[in-house]
Amino acid sequence: MQEILSSVAAEIRIDLAERSYPIVIGSGLLGDSGIYQDIPTAATALVVSNTTVAPLYAAQLTQALQQRYDKVLLVTLPDGEAHKDWPTLQLIFDVLLENGCDRKTVLFALGGGVVGDMTGFAAASYMRGVPFVQVPTTLLAQVDSSVGGKTAINHPLGKNMIGAFYQPLKVICDLDVLATLPSRELSAGLAEIVKYGPIADMEFLSWIESNLESLLAREPRAMAHAIQRSCEIKAWVVSQDERESGLRAILNFGHTFGHAIESGLGYGEWLHGEGVGCGMVMAAHLSERLGLVDKLFTERLTHLVQRCGLPVRGPVLSSSDNAGRYLELMRVDKKSEAGEIRFVVIDGPGKAAVRSAPDAMVRSVIDLCCA
């Protein structure tokens, strides 16, 4: 690939009335001060990053922002889902207050989903709301957590339990940063991309199957398309249901089983995308047992998840009653109502639905899918 100073491959508009915002996808964006020109000025900008990403990209971003903000602060959080908690969130508030930051201060989330979720929640809560910009540096964050305005931290008793719906001013997906992404994280990001096939667009699923080698090789053109299409589908869903009262739940395909795995093993053991990959396989099996898809569909999805480099068998969370432990963990899911677990299932290829299922059926799926 020839060197490009800054090139926009695609721009998607998330349409949410007065909270609408653009997602820009391209190369060399992060360090290009021009890309921030539509963000309101203020005395101060605060870049929130983590110990892994900050050494790689914070200087570039800071330099670009210094052309618009008198003071550009940086706070570097410890890396990982295990730190998506209140004490770490406090580090952001501490910097803001110690520097006398007012309510016009703009926060920039430079990192993966954890940094994005925490920065977003900090922005939603600081002085009851300050503006923020997402600069996602993982594939997963680019296709998933940067769209839809979900922000949160974890509680010891559940993932993403404390948070807010809060929209960024802009999302900047720089394809260049994917070059430094560990391959395990690349696979985790692919899980969320694959997800959009079965729930909404089987043509896109076929495209992924045909182009998986290019995606695994991080070819910018393939990446740009995969990110764009994923964001478009998510944007379509979110614009119809911003606060997750109905349709939006389909975006959680694979997440009910996935969250149980993540929380059962302890956050950080499996990556979120790994849980989702394996969770989609389990949810496909459940859909099959509910008579909604055939065996071939489950096999096709399982094969693709495996080709992405993702686990297709769930971990054993309890040696005494493994299925019982999964059920227990899934009952605290935010989609649960009055203790009944609501699963996102595939209701025929390309269409998702939310259903409950008999415990015995869920148990048989867990028994079948766990190593």
Place this chain on the structure above:
Amino acid sequence: MQEILSSVAAEIRIDLAERSYPIVIGSGLLGDSGIYQDIPTAATALVVSNTTVAPLYAAQLTQALQQRYDKVLLVTLPDGEAHKDWPTLQLIFDVLLENGCDRKTVLFALGGGVVGDMTGFAAASYMRGVPFVQVPTTLLAQVDSSVGGKTAINHPLGKNMIGAFYQPLKVICDLDVLATLPSRELSAGLAEIVKYGPIADMEFLSWIESNLESLLAREPRAMAHAIQRSCEIKAWVVSQDERESGLRAILNFGHTFGHAIESGLGYGEWLHGEGVGCGMVMAAHLSERLGLVDKLFTERLTHLVQRCGLPVRGPVLSSSDNAGRYLELMRVDKKSEAGEIRFVVIDGPGKAAVRSAPDAMVRSVIDLCCA
């Protein structure tokens, strides 16, 4: 007064499009299950109260709610502004998660402003938003913190720094609970009522002056009118500026100086309303020095604040440079922009404005007003 089972004296509608809600003012409301009939049902209701209020009214409220909710939980927080912090907020999340509460769970804030602010922020953040109802039990909460959707907790470096704009489903102002209110808290509530005169309605100020004895005697008819008119004025302001970008700032008359006093002495030393009462006197002096009101106006307001049983002289916060300490504390106020303090001043009787003022002028007011 004859015994009334339940009687609504007034109902005010806060008009915020899809987030509109009613404030009901009357006697015997809290324990009347009929008053909760328009609140959505759910498996669980959680009453949040504190160690002072729960023994007095939690049983009544719980009993009324049990007719609509299978499970009514109660969490009793430690009382006071000093506990308006994250560890105390966590107590609410802990109860919700330990009981597997879903996102339809309704929270009921039973207490003063601190309980209301914390319950509101917990409701805004739990699973990114669950419904909540305000049942304010102090005069201050009834006229002030129950209207406008401001929720927050304190940060060691500033009051109300972490929070959300989040509207309740309904606010229930039961006049009967004022009977058990300590007289110091009654005075604190009167401060916020008096506030609406100078900023918006001089006729109301005259009415307060004429009826202050009835208010201090907690006569229901006078109380109902004072609460209703205060809520109406606040509602009118809030409906025009929900997220505090302009006009709404006038509601903070007396609060800039007041917050400095509260935070300088340590939260809980002075009541919020005491800080506001004294802060209004200081802000009146500042308005006078800015040439916006005459000496007579300042004297009239000072006299009324004093008759309410409120302090009219500020505490000394630093023996070396008292005015400097006030200025330092006021600079972290949320209305500040780029380090410049924005004061709510009276721009002629019945009209407020937001202005900055030279440090020397502010210092002279502080020197004049502090004991």
